[in-house]
Amino acid sequence: MPQTQQNAPRVRTRFPPSPTGALHLGGARTALFNWLFARHHGGDFIFRLEDTDRERSKDEHVDSIIQAMEWLGLDWDEGPHYQSRRFDRYRQAIDQMVARGRAYWCHCPPERLQGVREKALAQGGKPMYDGCCRDLGPGPAPGAVVRFRGPREGHTGWKDLVKGPISFDNAELDDLVILRSDGSPTYHLAVVVDDVDMAITHVIRGDDHVSNTPRQILLYQALDSPIPQFGHVPMILGGDKTKLSKRHGATAVIAYKDMGYLPEAMLNALARLGWSHGDQEVFSRQELIDHFGLEAVGKGAAVFDPDKLLHLNAHWIQHSPPQRLAAALPPFLAARGVERFDEATLLAAIPHLVPRTKTLLELAEWAEPYLVDEVVMEPQAAAKFLTAAQAPVLERVAAMVERLGVAESAALEAGFKDLAGDLGIKLGGVAQPVRVALTGRTASPGIFEVMVILGQARTLARLGRALKMATSAG
RNA sequence: GUCCCCAUCGUCUAGCCAGGUCCAGGACACCGGCCUUUCACGCCGGCGACACGGGUUCGAAUCCCGUUGGGGACGCCA
Numbered sequence: 001m002p003q004t005q006q007n008a009p010r011v012r013t014r015f016p017p018s019p020t021g022a023l024h025l026g027g028a029r030t031a032l033f034n035w036l037f038a039r040h041h042g043g044d045f046i047f048r049l050e051d052t053d054r055e056r057s058k059d060e061h062v063d064s065i066i067q068a069m070e071w072l073g074l075d076w077d078e079g080p081h082y083q084s085r086r087f088d089r090y091r092q093a094i095d096q097m098v099a100r101g102r103a104y105w106c107h108c109p110p111e112r113l114q115g116v117r118e119k120a121l122a123q124g125g126k127p128m129y130d131g132c133c134r135d136l137g138p139g140p141a142p143g144a145v146v147r148f149r150g151p152r153e154g155h156t157g158w159k160d161l162v163k164g165p166i167s168f169d170n171a172e173l174d175d176l177v178i179l180r181s182d183g184s185p186t187y188h189l190a191v192v193v194d195d196v197d198m199a200i201t202h203v204i205r206g207d208d209h210v211s212n213t214p215r216q217i218l219l220y221q222a223l224d225s226p227i228p229q230f231g232h233v234p235m236i237l238g239g240d241k242t243k244l245s246k247r248h249g250a251t252a253v254i255a256y257k258d259m260g261y262l263p264e265a266m267l268n269a270l271a272r273l274g275w276s277h278g279d280q281e282v283f284s285r286q287e288l289i290d291h292f293g294l295e296a297v298g299k300g301a302a303v304f305d306p307d308k309l310l311h312l313n314a315h316w317i318q319h320s321p322p323q324r325l326a327a328a329l330p331p332f333l334a335a336r337g338v339e340r341f342d343e344a345t346l347l348a349a350i351p352h353l354v355p356r357t358k359t360l361l362e363l364a365e366w367a368e369p370y371l372v373d374e375v376v377m378e379p380q381a382a383a384k385f386l387t388a389a390q391a392p393v394l395e396r397v398a399a400m401v402e403r404l405g406v407a408e409s410a411a412l413e414a415g416f417k418d419l420a421g422d423l424g425i426k427l428g429g430v431a432q433p434v435r436v437a438l439t440g441r442t443a444s445p446g447i448f449e450v451m452v453i454l455g456q457a458r459t460l461a462r463l464g465r466a467l468k469m470a471t472s473a474g
Numbered sequence: 475g476u477c478c479c480c481a482u483c484g485u486c487u488a489g490c491c492a493g494g495u496c497c498a499g500g501a502c503a504c505c506g507g508c509c510u511u512u513c514a515c516g517c518c519g520g521c522g523a524c525a526c527g528g529g530u531u532c533g534a535a536u537c538c539c540g541u542u543g544g545g546g547a548c549g550c551c552a
Contacts, residue, residue: 018552053551110550117548126476126548145550163479172477172548180550187552211478211547234480234545241544269486272501276487279500298480298487301545305485308502318515356514416511431511443513 011043012201015076016191018050019061022252023068025304026206026236026244029270033233034204035074036271036292046198047079052190054084068254072263073285081198083190090185093193093223094146094178102222103178105140106133106147128174146179148188148219156214161231161294163207168214176215192216196225204294207232231294234274234301241303248304256309260332260359262320265313273302282315314358322350325363332364333371341371349453352445366444370453375440375462382469385436391470393419393433398463406456409448437466 013034017027038045047069051057066080083090097103108129117127134149150173157167178189185193195203210232220227238248256266268283276298277283277291317325326346333341346367353366369375377386386394400415416430423429431447438450438459451459 016552020552050552056551113549121475121548124475128476128548160479166478168478174548177550182550184550186550191552206546207479208546209552212552214478232479237545239485243545272486274486279488281486281501300480302487303485305502308486311502314515355516413511420511427511429511435512441513445513447511 009199009201011038011041012046012199013038013043013204014046014048014195014198014200015074016048016050016194017065018053018056019058019065020053020056021061022254023065024244024251025253025270028068028072028253028266029236029273030204030206030233031069031074032072032267032270033275033292033294033297034202035076036288037202037204037231037294038077039289040292043201044077045075046081046200047076048081048194048198049079049083050187050190051082051084052184052187054184057084064252064254068252071254071257072267078198081194083185083194086190086194087184089197090190090193091179091183094185094189097148097178097222098146100222101149103146103148104134104175105138105144106175106177107138107141107144108132126172129176131175134175143181145177145181147175148178148215148222150175150215150218156217158213158217158227158230160210161202161204161229162234162297163210163232163299166210166213168211170214170218173215173218178219188212188215188219192219192223192225195228196220196223200228202229202231204231204233207234231297233297234299236273237301237303239303241301244304260361260363261309261313262316262328262360265309265316268312268316269309272308273304274298282312310358317357317360317363318354320354322347322354325350325354325360328360329364329367332360333367336364336368338364338368338371345370345453352449352453356443356445369439369441369444370450374465375438377436377440377469378442381436381440381442385433385442386466386470388471390433391467393423393430394437394463394467394470397430397434398460398467401451401456401459401463406448406451406454406459409452412448412451433466433470434463438462 015031015034017023017031023031035045037043049057049062051062062080069076094103098105112132113129116130116132120127120130129147133147138144151170153170155167155169156173157165160166176188177186179185194200213230213232217227236244238244240248244251253266257263264285267285267288271283271288271292272281274297275292276296283291326343329346333339349367349370350363353363357363357366396419397416400412400419404411404415406412417427420427420430432442435444435447435450436442438444438447438454444450454462
């Protein structure tokens with residue numbers, strides 16, 4: 001459903017994380033929105049790594065971010081581009097601005113800057129650079145930086161795609177550093193040059209960037225470059241309404257993969273955080289692409305709700321083909337010590353397990369009894385249901401299975417009811433000991449379903465073993 | 475402190491732009507019930523919000539102003 005107008009430039013968005021940590025929920029949502037916007041409009045999604053901070057940028061973070069993007073299925077059309085490889089280009093842009101008087105060298109030592117800020121703050125103003133070197137006109141020197149020469153009057157504004165019109169008084173903006181004393185460009189300069197060179201048409205980012213936007217717009221103008229459209233999406237907050245951080249539990253998206261979440265659930269949850277489409281709650285990847293638009297993004301910050309993610313995960317697990325689930329399960333099974341198992345058995349069991357499962361972790365837990373040779377008896381369950389008093393039940397059920405097999409569920413159920421009647425107990429009185437015998441637990445899918453998946457031989461073997469435990473239990 | 479942004483159930487939100495059909499709808503969570511061989515799924519029901527104060531108007535969740543509250547930014551981090 002591309003809606004690109006003939007004369008409008010092709011939509012190009014980008015996701016530019018700085019590799020100083022893992023991809024967290026907020027970053028993932030920003031990536032998602034950019035990706036959705038590009039896909040919806042049939043445009044391009046560019047992936048870029050903002051690693052101009054050589055101290056904090058790490059290769060391992062690059063790898064983990066890419067891993068998270070791939071897990072979510074956010075594929076990019078170009079990149080990853082690395083800012084660290086484009087320093088010459090930035091330097092060229094800076095030199096050009098200096099040559100044209102749009103930027104100037106500044107020799108102010110850090111201590112002086114510090115003092116200027118403190119003084120401004122003390123006087124009730126904003127801590128800004130006072131423009132000391134602005135008209136002094138010193139040239140380059142070791143330890144000097146280059147600052148952008150911003151206008152002191154007028155105002156700079158734009159029509160934000162999610163927030164509406166926003167405007168800043170230029171007097172509120174100080175002359176920001178664009179070249180560090182070590183010769184590297186700063187963030188503001190690098191993003192603008194990159195977005196210009198990469199022909200980005202829409203900058204969709206967290207609203208912690210709104211106050212950066214006027215300065216960047218000024219930079220575009222100084223570079224005589226077209227200004228992209230901006231859309232600032234509200235931030236994601238933790239349960240205590242403060243900026244999401246490690247304190248709020250798992251914030252790295254990739255951690256959710258290991259906790260047994262499906263990427264479609266994560267995508268669904270992230271999209272609904274801030275964006276909506278009427279009352280619809282569940283969206284497939286394609287539906288997200290079809291319906292996504294910045295005009296439907298809310299303006300207020302949102303709190304991430306783990307319960308809702310869990311609910312969505314349960315939904316997507318229930319709506320996944322068994323094969324897909326089986327393919328994702330081995331790591332979770334292995335974590336439980338189940339390395340080798342019969343795949344057909346797993347596939348047969350999954351449909352019965354899925355309604356009581358919210359994560360792949362739980363699915364592996366439910367699946368275990370079907371896949372191991374000898375079930376692990378939960379002590380509490382055995383103590384309650386595998387007693388001498390229940391031995392006759394197990395004995396007679398075994399005889400029944402011997403005679404009828406496991407395929408005749410209706411006949412077995414009738415047999416169970418007769419047995420319960422004979423013994424003067426409820427149906428549960430028969431079913432529970434059998435359940436524990438077959439699965440080692442007090443909770444499982446329907447007991448006749450379990451038997452079918454186990455097959456007659458294994459059902460009988462487990463009944464036999466349980467009978468031994470029961471008779472010797474006293 | 476200064477500037478910018480925001481404000482509907484505990485949480486995510488619909489409604490707001492084009493005021494009445496909203497004593498505000500959906501979802502998650504929670505509570506109760508039904509179903510039932512266990513645990514779930516499912517179904518039914520319940521609890522629960524327009525931050526406050528002014529104004530405009532016949533009429534405001536919706537428009538305007540103010541207050542309060544919250545968030546963000548103010549780096550040679552991004």
